[in-house]
Amino acid sequence: MTEPATWDPAADAESALDSALAVVGMSGRFPGAPDLDAYWTNLRDGVCSIADFTEAELLADGAEPSEVRGPDHVPAKGYLADADRFDAELFGFHRTEAAALDPQHRLLLQTAWAALEDAGHDPLAAPTRTGVYVGGSPTEHMLAAHTDRRLAASIGAMQIRILTDREFLAPWISYRLGLEGPSLTVQTACSTSLTAVHLAAQALLLGECDTALAGGVSVDTVRKQGYVHYEGGIFSSDGRCRPFDERAGGTVPGSGVGVVVLRRLSDALADGDPIRAVLRGSALTNDGATKVGFTAPGVEQQTAAIVEAWSAAGLAPSAAQYVETHGTATELGDRIELAAATEAFRGDGQGVGAETPAGTGTGTGTGTRIGIGSVKSNIGHLDAAAGVASLIKAVLMLEHATLAPTVNVTGPHPELGLDASPFRVVDRAAPWPSPAAGPRRAGVSSLGIGGTNVHVVLEEAPPRPGTTDAAAPRRTEILPLSARTESALAALAGRLATALRAPGAPSLADTAHTLRTGRTPMDVRAYVLASDTEEAAERLTALAEGRSPYAAQGSPDEAGLRGLGELWLKGGTVLWPAGPAGARRVSLPTYPFAGESFGALTLARRTEDAQDAPAPAAPGDDLTRAVSELLAEALGLEGPAGPETTYFAAGGDSLTAVHLVGRLRDDFGIDVPITLFLEELTLHELADRIVESKETGEDSLDALLSEFEAE
Template sequence: MMSIEVMHWLRNEIAKLVDRKLEEIDIHKPFSSYGLDSSKTMILSGELSAVLNIPVSPTIFWDFPSLYELSQYLEGNTEAQKLNLEPAASLEKPDRREPIAIVGIGCRFPNASGSAEFWELLLQGGDAVSQYPDYREQLGEMKVERQGGYLDQIDGFDYPFFHVSYREAIRMDPQQRLLLEVAWDALMDAGISPDSWANTKSGVFIGISNSDYGRRELETSEDLHIHSVVGSALCIAANRLSYFLGLQGPSMAIDTACSSSLVAVHQACCSIWTGESQQAIAGGVNVILSNTVTSSLSKAGMLAANDRCKTFDTLADGYVRGEGCGIIVLKPLSKALGDGDEVYAVIPGSAVNQDGRSNGITAPNQASQEMLLELAYENAGIRPHQIGYIEAHGTGTYLGDPIEVKALGKVLSQDKVIDDIVYLGSVKSNIGHLESAAGIAGLIKCALIMKHGIVPANLHFQEWNPEIPQESFPFVVPTQSVKLRSGNDVYAGVSSFGFGGTNAHIVLGRPTHRLPGESESSPFLFALSASRRDGLSVLAQQYVDRLKHTSQTDLHAICSTLLKGRKHHEHRLAIAATSKETLLEALEEYTSAIDSNLPYKGYGHVLSKLPGVVYYFPEHDTRNGNVSEEMTNGDVIYQQSYFVVSQLFLQMASESVHGLGEWRTFAKQFAHAEMLRSWGVRPLSCLGEGVGELTAMVVEGQLSLPVAIERLVRGNYNSTMRAETKIARGDVVLCLSSAPVWFPRKDESMLICNCSDELGKLQLQGQLFMKGLIVPEWSDRKKQSHMLPGYPWNHHSCWKPLGKNESESNGITCFC
């Protein structure tokens, strides 16, 4: 048939299908403008196949979205084919940019809180889709009739932690609450103390496109407040994060519907590449609190009959809605390596484009998807054959999946090596379609794949959709966990498409090689903290469980992360240990003591007003006699200070007094004081007896070190009484450097500073940490921060039922 004949035939058939007059069918208008939906195109493609005697895929009506374009293509018009099928060549190849490292992940997805639980869900082939939670009806919410990927305890929020009043908290969109907690989890997972990012050019980019809670608050509440307006504004979802953390880089909410969160990641990377941001937080969130959208999608036939995303499968008939929140922390790779960060994966390049004029504003465009892939791989500086895994948009629709896979197949088949396999997957088969958070869910899954080298099974796949010409493509959909192709030149891609036509694709590379951890033969300081004492015990128990079920753990790196990469709260636990076994024993002893409401020596509570420190130098040291004392303490400053005193004394004194113990007492006390000064401890005052009086005078600046040693040589010092009037209520007395002959009053506390070895030094640092006086620095140690237990949130129920004010809301508390 000639193009004119095809055009007339199609025009007549379309008029019959949509019940329109022939003259109403304009050959230049998109098919969708006549109501030609997926079911009608299936019928039409079958009839067209019979007329032309060639197979015609229903997706052709999306590739060539008007009668004129389709008829030109079917006749073999090469210009039309070139126009619609060949990706446009980029005008200028971009300069290679430094890869961006994903150093932290925070997530709360259906049946999974945190990257460790999410990875376990994926490995186990977990299906997190379920009925709408009954408790939400008790909160006053309308029941959503369809199954979906829903979150537990959506009303829970630790508002005191974020310095938010209850009155404001109940008016905040739960999406804003989720973002605060999950972003904090992401920073903890990265081993980054949030305080270190304050007042820096750190960007926040959040994908968000809906606010069921905020909309109903503004439309139905009888006691509107400015908190209602702020709590429902989409821009505040990003701005509140920047405000709370004190960040001064770009801060923006991005709405491109289902591609929102992946576009947010792309924008975050671009901001870092241009220097606008030093580092960034990026991700997305989605919460479903209304049956309206679900009902509309269901009536439109867009939701799967059995509420499961059967991606790539012949039974694919729609998707299932889901909710959740995902956040990643991004840094330039060089900065991440310089900071000693653990890296999940790297982003060498990304791209975003638009479908343009397709078969309807919500219809996909294969040619645009091909251009997107080509541009992303060009920006990343890689060839398509290097891709080993694709986390597809993969909603599980009968025509959407083939269009996506055809675009992937055309691009990824370039330069393909025969044995190379590209695995395809979609996290939507596990947790549903998270809409504005869908892209970040797929990206987090992909980053975990790159980190572990394992591709989890894709659920609900049995037989290829017949519209996907898979035999000509190198694709495999894994039905059980498989190993990703080895090699540092193997990459992965993540796709996300907005229903308005905004497409995004991000390339991920393997993390950089990490040096092996340090030997665990030396002792280490394990430190935890929380804003509540019961939260600290929950956190301690989480570490007990983790240590019992983890065989390979670099405890030195973990301890370094806990000390350097955490914000330290009021309630603190510090344990100096020599092995995993001794640490476990101490942690279990602590949790048992807390359960029994008993005191524990390793626990401390930092007051809002830190105590003062008073040094007490005793007259005698019960451990005198070790000539090589300067070499037995593991602190360099201590060793150097002890050596200086010993050399000065030996030069000034005659051999007859070299064996006396007084100078060693003085040397130890002075060396301990210098060591404490290097840690940042500054005494309010010093007191001493005998030799200790000389040390006190030197530390307070009343005597120079040479003069004090000269007096020591001549025995010119008195056994004076200690000046207890220098000790105020609440002060901490540091006894340097042996057990005292007296003890302070009940309103004071005493710490014995006698660091004869590395373990003793760590024990003292732990005691000072629990008092809030120092945070030990292990600057030369690598971090191991990923997948450690998250912060023990103290969740209060913060919900404002329809038509009620805050006085009528509940205040339930639970830990999460």
């Protein structure tokens, strides 16, 4: 085996500090956890969020009875509730597009929005040069869409690809949020999302962007669905994942989504960003041919990834107090991962033994060994989103100074040799004391089928004095809120009230500064005036409960702020007062997405065939009506278009125009000049002009293609 690289503190320390990055925002949805507060509560409390389905639930969601009732069927999964819900209008999708858009795209768009809000940035006015690095998994929806002739006839094959293929995950985020940095969809199988974090980190260090979104999503199906266990396969026989445990028997599939926002640490400190953790270093390797098979893991390059990441951080691996492992609970995977980690953590000269135990002085609170764990025991294996789920878990543990347990474990697997390693499995929640030799630090590993190994080094955020209410002169602040609906506004007010009552709540000045500068103004609006966080929480609660938050706000010194508030309520653009000196962005509750269910296409219920394709409308007196119906179908209009609604106002774009040109030619024999769709015509006028153009015979599709080539 190749000797691991050695650590040279003198050479690496200064450059490592210069290359440190900050995690300034996070958002995610995981099994049993609609947000990160619930995620942390479940992790801390040792909750297993893997769902067990009844036969009735599986059959109702389209499962085959013969499969469900088979002896090897396991009715369990890390299930993501409401994965088909989407606030389509907020992201500019009409109903037809939203229904065709893959649930992974929908979830990732909303999670990216929330992550930027968590970082204290308006998602539609993000910092310049913001990059996007994300990846996803194959989905049932995508497969069903590409074989759905009726859908192809409705919106066109090219539009189906753009709305469902995972290669467009990153570009949709960049387009809908107006982000002009690099935009990469990453694919390295199970290590996809942590690879995305590594690539985002490298881009920040190279100056390719100044802010980066990184993460991943995996929703293979929105249905409640179990799996079939095969002897010797990777899936558990009992629906539970037990990494490193004596009863370990495989993993359990799961769904989820997570995104982090990264900036250079120096920039984050200078700009007053909320810093949730520091990313000190990362590394990426591939096993190449140094393993027994393509899907098998390899020791040597897993070791190299760990050593290189800690070297990039300017630290020895033994500086870690905890390592969040890939930890699939498969016999081969756990054994090789532990062997690789042991080699890496022994390689810095710490060793393991009675006189020089590994991790000495790390202060983990339960002996000298480095704690290890795997979130897969809680939520299952999230495939492309597995790495970011692990990363977010580690950040939350650093924030709360608490080690969260790996669940479903009873004792170490005897063949792993844990007693001879530097590690111990964390099997119960415990305080994470501050080490004597520096801040709390953790490593995070993610390994992909095909051999791509990633390791990331995290460190707790540096202490930062906040703008506290006690330290600042008492002054009234205005807290503006907005949402798309009244119910969303009430939910947002309630969540903010809860956050301001929590221990360690942000100051009123920082809260007001973040709400005024870090949120996208929407149509449904409210505001609250308050002089301290307690008063703000009371008035926000009143707003959430449908009571007026303005009743007792009539003092003369509030008159100017009330005038700004009334302008805000009327939808005007408000020049908010400057915050006090030192006011900074803080992490606050993000937008309460609660869009309607747009469902998902499934293979289990597909019965349509060629005869399902819509029949061409009859020509004649009904031609204008038929063309109007075609326009409405392509634009996702539920009813007749308003008299002033134009093609672009209804959500039309160039791709929809390409599709309509083809449909008009195929169904009605009408060649439409492409310039027709570029004119400011109402849909009624457009339908009339299309019918009139039947007489011209102009080859509009050729004209359109020529125009695209010219561009």
